[in-house]
Amino acid sequence: MKSLLAQEHLLSKSTEQLHVLNQNGFAKFRDKLTGIGLNPLKPTSIDIFQMNVGKMCNQTCKHCHVDAGPDRKEIMTKQTMQTCLEILSKHDIPIVDITGGAPEMNPNFRWFVEEVKKLGKHILVRCNLTIILAGKSYHSLPEFFAKHHVEIVSSLPHYTKFRTDRQRGDGVFDKSIEALTMLNNVGYGLEDSGLMLNLVYNPTGAILPGPQKTLQDEYKLKLKQEFGIMFNNLFVITNLPISRFLDYLLVSGNYHDYMSQLIDAFNPAAALGVMCRNTLSIGWDGYIYDCDFNQMLDMKVQGTSTHISEFDLEALSNRDIAVNQHCFGCTAGLGSSCGGQMV
Amino acid sequence: METYYNPDDLKKFSHIGEFQKSMADKFFQYYGEVFKDGTLTEREKSLIALGVAHALQCPYCIDAYTSSSLEKGCTEEQMMEAVHVAGAIRGGATLAHGVQMMNQTKKLMM
Ligand code: SF4
Ligand code: SF4
16 A cells, blocks of 8 residues: 555645545534633643654554655654754753654664663654564664663554454554564563553544543453453544545545544543643654644644744743644544543 | 435434423433443443344444444454344244244144
């Protein structure tokens, strides 16, 4: 499967995605915020510095909001990483969340992790698991992660091969299980090891996710019983209607019902806790966004500090967060963020 | 085309209180309580509801509890097993009444 960009698909353009999302007379996200006194949406604090270090990935998952894949060449340079390190050394932002694509495919990934660790920050890497088996040079990733006490967050959309492979590609489930075993073998996910291994569940289709606790109990039981695998927490994430998932919704005829479901399930408590209120998202080219979703929609932060070369924490802490219709994915039901449900 | 069952009507289920509010309120409160985690999990209750929906052949309930079971992480196989449970009970109930037919036949016939 190719990325939407490589297919020259209309939806590879963010303007087209926003156009689709704003059709059909659905209730507006901004009006919902106004209704609960949250417009304009403002940051609470900036605790997480999320960096998308490149769109290249060894997988091409059907739902990917990044439209990542082996054919994507956008990669963060060492120079841009260096500027991020300078920012991180000057500011008290405790968590660095490294994502992609497959962030490990960035040639400067290991160097960057080591440098961030020297600054005493907590590091979180969104590892797709199969990358660990994608080539010899990646086999030592579990030991590398353990050495630097990196928190691992990995997608496993289901504990069955059928569902996982349908979303992430043939053979992904078996490789993911193998990679999880390698991570367990160096201590990840084991009680008292201090090495955190969190899994991510997101639905394989046009449905909302159920409660995190129910799913986590089921995952823990099945993965332990069938494969002897341990992990810490399950983060339950709603698929946002953008990029390849938006394409899937439209092609499968589920777009209207899915959007209606998200809007009907708007939860003010979830809106209070959306992740853009304590996160900054940095693109591969150094531009700053409110979250990784806005980044993929090319919706840069509002105000003067839109690029890391002119980073101004004060201005960013007081910005109005840019919202649009896709935001309904973060506020539906129990809410959804990179750290799972919030309510 | 007009049909007796309209999928959009499922969304209007909560409107039944428009004609009789107090009973509807009590029903929805009870309904919500029934489907909460108890000694059975929400997940198990969804699968039971899915089976019952098939036994009652209610298209609204089938749609609703297909989504609900999927949302709670149930697999296709588990959902079909729930439908088979409903099928087995329906079939069994029909056949068990065959005993009544046999009793009556034996009583009437020489
Ligand atoms: S969802 Fe993750 S693993 Fe899958 S293609 Fe996108 S970035 Fe790669
Ligand atoms: S999509 Fe981004 S900007 Fe919108 S609510 Fe979610 S985190 Fe915030």
